[in-house]
Amino acid sequence: MRRNLENRDLYIALLAAGKAKRMNSGKSKVLHEICGKPLLHYPLEVAKNLNPKKIFVVIGGPYMEQVKEALKGENVQFVIQEEPLGTGDAVKRVQLYIDNTDSDLMVLPGDAPLLRIETARELFEFHRSRGAIATVLTAELPDPTGYGRIVRSIGDRIMMIVEEVDAFPEEKEIKEVNSGIYLFDTEALFEWLHEIRADNKQGEYYLTDVIEILQRRVGNVYAHKITDWEEILGINTRKQLSQAEKIMEKRIKNYWMDNGVTFLNPELTYIESDVYLEKDVIIYPFVSLMGKTYVESGARIGPNVVIKNTRIKKGSIILGPKFIEGNPDGD
Numbered sequence: 001m002r003r004n005l006e007n008r009d010l011y012i013a014l015l016a017a018g019k020a021k022r023m024n025s026g027k028s029k030v031l032h033e034i035c036g037k038p039l040l041h042y043p044l045e046v047a048k049n050l051n052p053k054k055i056f057v058v059i060g061g062p063y064m065e066q067v068k069e070a071l072k073g074e075n076v077q078f079v080i081q082e083e084p085l086g087t088g089d090a091v092k093r094v095q096l097y098i099d100n101t102d103s104d105l106m107v108l109p110g111d112a113p114l115l116r117i118e119t120a121r122e123l124f125e126f127h128r129s130r131g132a133i134a135t136v137l138t139a140e141l142p143d144p145t146g147y148g149r150i151v152r153s154i155g156d157r158i159m160m161i162v163e164e165v166d167a168f169p170e171e172k173e174i175k176e177v178n179s180g181i182y183l184f185d186t187e188a189l190f191e192w193l194h195e196i197r198a199d200n201k202q203g204e205y206y207l208t209d210v211i212e213i214l215q216r217r218v219g220n221v222y223a224h225k226i227t228d229w230e231e232i233l234g235i236n237t238r239k240q241l242s243q244a245e246k247i248m249e250k251r252i253k254n255y256w257m258d259n260g261v262t263f264l265n266p267e268l269t270y271i272e273s274d275v276y277l278e279k280d281v282i283i284y285p286f287v288s289l290m291g292k293t294y295v296e297s298g299a300r301i302g303p304n305v306v307i308k309n310t311r312i313k314k315g316s317i318i319l320g321p322k323f324i325e326g327n328p329d330g331d
Helices: 041-049 061-070 087-097 117-130 186-195 209-217 238-258
Strands: 009-015 054-059 077-080 103-109 134-140 149-152 158-162 176-185 221-226 269-271 287-290 305-312 322-327
Touching: 009 041, 009 087, 041 054, 041 103, 041 117, 054 061, 054 087, 077 087, 087 103, 087 186, 103 117, 103 186, 117 134, 117 176, 117 221, 134 209, 158 209, 158 221, 176 186, 186 209, 209 221, 238 269
Parallel strands: 009 054, 009 103, 054 077, 134 221, 269 287, 287 305, 305 322
Antiparallel strands: 103 176, 134 176, 149 158, 149 176
16 A cells, blocks of 8 residues: 555545534535525635545435535535435445545535634644554544443554444443544545445444454554534534534634723624624624624624625614615615
8 A cells, every 4th residue: 555645645524414403404414504604605616725635525315406505506516325325335435436546535524614724734644654554533522422332442543433322331421432533544535445334223334334444454543632522512413503503602702802802791682604703892782693794893783683695884883673685785
């Protein structure tokens, strides 16, 4: 196996072929929104910031066309998974489109919007610095219910990942879990991925199973554990969607407060990800800032104000109740 660790291409696969059964919805799970953007938007932004050679989006099922429409204009290559046979099968579909096996493949779930770009870079650097064949991003969760458990070997090395439905009681006690975010040596991955089997309770091909196979066949399989467990939270239910919304909103508000904006009661303010706030803006409770709203310095907004896709001029005082929409130039 030839391994040029310094000048290897990076490919990224976003998995977006889920059925959204537990969302009880008529649209793709990855198109549900937090802070005004679809879930899929966030891992896609992470992927783009890593400057990969190519970004694949694996799609399938009844919502395939919805996802394609939502990503119209994005520089991605769609890969179709005809049947929902699991994450292992989804990644197999990507193999045909990779033209350089002396490379790495990062796998990102399309329903995990909280991963930070900095964390993805750290994972990439950890993987390359170890000369790893595979690296799994992990974290310890207060309640690991529903997640695959990490069974470690020595130090940062992994023996295997056990899905919860297949775990023994003692394995369910493990707090360190699989994020579903991986980096693989492409050549090794596709050499051994065919060995995974669908002999589990779900009847699916788990990508997690290739971790044990690679450890046994090749070695150099690692876990990179992060402390901020919120980054790896996946979205399968409306409750989890709400939880992710709160976390992302808090990040956005903290960012603006660190950059000179005052929220008099942050918990009672709603803000979306494309909003821009200049210094010395003051936001009162019960204010919603949506879309591409831009607020110039010194403006005071609220309470009881909703602003969408509007530019608010310097020093303005906007009192409620009021709804303002569609004035991006502030005229």
